[in-house]
Amino acid sequence: MRKRKRRRQPEKARVIRLELCDLCGATFPEDDVVRRHVPDSSSVSRHNDWFDGLRLVTACGPDHLDVLWEIYRRRPYTQEELWAAKITRALTHGPPVLSVEELGCRTGLHEPEIRRAIAWHNRHRESRATP
Numbered sequence: 001m002r003k004r005k006r007r008r009q010p011e012k013a014r015v016i017r018l019e020l021c022d023l024c025g026a027t028f029p030e031d032d033v034v035r036r037h038v039p040d041s042s043s044v045s046r047h048n049d050w051f052d053g054l055r056l057v058t059a060c061g062p063d064h065l066d067v068l069w070e071i072y073r074r075r076p077y078t079q080e081e082l083w084a085a086k087i088t089r090a091l092t093h094g095p096p097v098l099s100v101e102e103l104g105c106r107t108g109l110h111e112p113e114i115r116r117a118i119a120w121h122n123r124h125r126e127s128r129a130t131p
């Protein structure tokens with residue numbers, strides 16, 4: 001029996017995925033990416049509430065990652081802002097929330113925290129609207 005020669009598969013072109021630096025906006029190959037979680041009370045995770053209050057930043061190198069860390073380190077971390085972000089997540093994803101109790105169950109917040117978060121949100125919205 002004659003052995004069949006294996007046909008050589010054409011070499012597939014390697015796809016180079018690109019990343020975008022959160023500081024300078026440069027694009028670069030994903031193999032060169034550096035990332036770090038930074039504190040940010042406006043950030044909640046859609047997939048894992050363990051990461052609520054943290055933002056994953058992407059940089060083109062360690063120098064820009066350090067600058068991003070410094071920017072977020074100086075940004076005020078406000079508990080009410082984090083609660084407001086959790087409430088927004090609950091109100092914009094999944095089944096509709098029909099009561100404060102239900103909102104508490106979905107966010108893990110108590111009613112006084114929900115009220116403080118809503119007050120913070122309203123104050124923040126008003127201050128942004130005023131020039």
Ligand SMILES: [Zn+2]
Pocket residue numbers: 021022023024025026059060061064
């Ligand atoms: Zn950069």
